[in-house]
Amino acid sequence: MGAARNGRHKAQRHCLGGYPDTTLAGAREKAREARSKIQQGIDPVVERRALRSALLAQQVRDITFEQCASEVIKKKQAESRNAKHAQQWENTLKTYAYPVLGKMAVADVELAHVLKVLEPEWETKTETMTRVRQRIEAVIAWATVHGHRSGDNPARWKGNLDAILPKPSKVSKVKHHKALPIDDMGEFMAKLRQQQGMAAKALEFTILTAARSGEVRGATWGEIDLPNAVWTIPAGRMKAEKEHRVPLSKQVVTLLESLPRHAEFVFPAPRGGKFSDASMAAVLKRMGVDATVHGFRSTFRDWAAERTSYPHHVCEMALAHTIKNAAEAAYRRGDLMEKRARLMQDWAMFCSKIQPKGDVVPLRKAEV
Template sequence: MGRQVKRLSALGLKSLGEGVHPDGGGLYFQRKGAGSSWLYRFQIDGRERWMGLGRFPKISLQKARKLAVEARQLSEDGVDPIEQRRAEKIAARLQRAGTISFRDAADRYIKQHAPTWKNKAHRAQWKSTIETYANPVLGDLPVSEIRITHVLAVLEPLWHTRPETAGRLRGRIEKILSWAAVRHGLPRSDNPAAWKGNLDAALPPLSRVRKVKHQPALDYAEIPAFIGELREKGGVTPLALEMTVLCATRTIETIGARWPEIDLQSKVWTVPASRMKSGRLHRVPLTSRALQVLKALPREDENDHVFIGGKAGSHLSNMAMLSLLKSMRPGVTVHGMRASFKTWARQETNFAREVSEACLAHVISDATEAAYVRDDLFQKRRKLMTAWAKYCEGVK
């Protein structure tokens, strides 16, 4: 006589007491406390094993019998259904890992870890550096396809010019990719921890690079002539570079500018904290020439970036202004223009040091002094930046 199967009924399940009740063919209904579930019993290589098929009533009797048949077919073919299911889950995780982009992984990592970062500036800088430097290269790539060559393409342009930023950026990229590898089950070969030695070999030690502390600056006496040459050139990049000089801003602050930040009527540009090195909102007074620059810029539908890039919907590349500057004044950096402004303000004006420092959005390092500073000296800064704009145009 063959073994009896389908001993249980859908209506009878509710009346069963605690314990394991056979349905036949290796399928069992288990009631334990307030919970119930399905089990499949089988043997593989002479060893008895029990496989969970899900909880009741989410898994009905009919569904449980179907799952048991599928598992029995595997076990009769010598395949362990438990190991098969585990392999399928791993494959699904790998598939998800292959489709999540670096941009999505970065957003999730920051959202998950930001609550543990007490420093607001640290939180703002994390997001800012990833958006500005990493996403243009890595953003749309699935994390499983990112290789060391991609990471080097992000780091190499910054390694000598902005070593501290490059070092922090490298660490942040590695943390994001390591998080994605663990969360989505990437093979160890795709985990950036396995690249560390190769990255170290490809990039010179930062301890040596950091010996160069100051960004090469243009002598402020040459600024009017430089601005004159700049205005003879056409395109977005020369306008962005002139705006950067006029406003004494950093590259990241300029290229990331969006039209909603610009108030043409009040003549104010409000840079959000997320794009400021200090992690604090910064108001920039707009001079007459700065307004002319803004009005001269081309616009693109569905792109609210002030300085649009070559790719639809993007902003100007972070290397565009530096490349232009190198062709005009080799050896000078965009960041060095802030030093030109600072030196001019110190030597050619009577404005207090704190005013020019506020124009540069420098954070007061002295805690006692900082405690008494309650405003951003905006009106005084407007006067200083107006004087600077006139100087840049050669007006004395």
């Protein structure tokens, strides 16, 4: 009985502070306050624990939006094989979100704050601001899951911002890459083959493979299988992060066989390493051609659609486009190499033939 009583008194013992920080007079005053609370039915020990717990909880909630974003960016850097993608996250948030949300406690971010970030440039930089919205939503979702805030996500689009901001597709003007007309390809390629320098060779290779500029600039000899006429681009260098095999036409194999192999890259810069993104564009500018490097993918797609009978999915796979239809993607597991090899050979042959211009001459003469 006595032991239980002693235990109870021990559990209720309340520290008044230590000497010399707490004076005798101060200790007596704290003791009077404690007795007063006990008389009111308040346990000072329980109250103190509750205050400490509330303080710790508040410290968790007081983490800023920028601190949360930093953690999300670290996660993206670990997940992404493309360092540029994670850097874009950091750059866009730093430019557009941090000036408004950066130093705010993430728990305090509301719809009005998100709108303050998005509204000023939503209609002039729609594509960029759409990405900013998605990234703000991701940061707030991370904060919610980690207990730094609760409630709905104020950056959510459906059933939230879509009721306030114009739909991106309604205000965004799609900018198409300038493409060369189909019938100009033969004449252009003949002039291109007269150009000197590695960038001109790289541009020819880019056009004949219908590849993206970055994929070509980063191509290494280790990816090229000349005996089997295949270029295998690893997943880490593809936009869709999936390995892509490119069948090489006879013209492309001949081009590659003519190149020196003293460097790692197939098309090395004059001082070694990869050449810049502007190098192939400079070739077009020097030739006086009003088109972009990426635009030749559009020319290839137009030619395949208008001048050939190759199925749509074969042409899309040649461009390494992702199959958006989930059911179709599930069933199409092969890469259609044989069909794509014929397609790319036909494209190379078309690019090597100058198309006649002027009036069309009828095959059958009219009767006099």
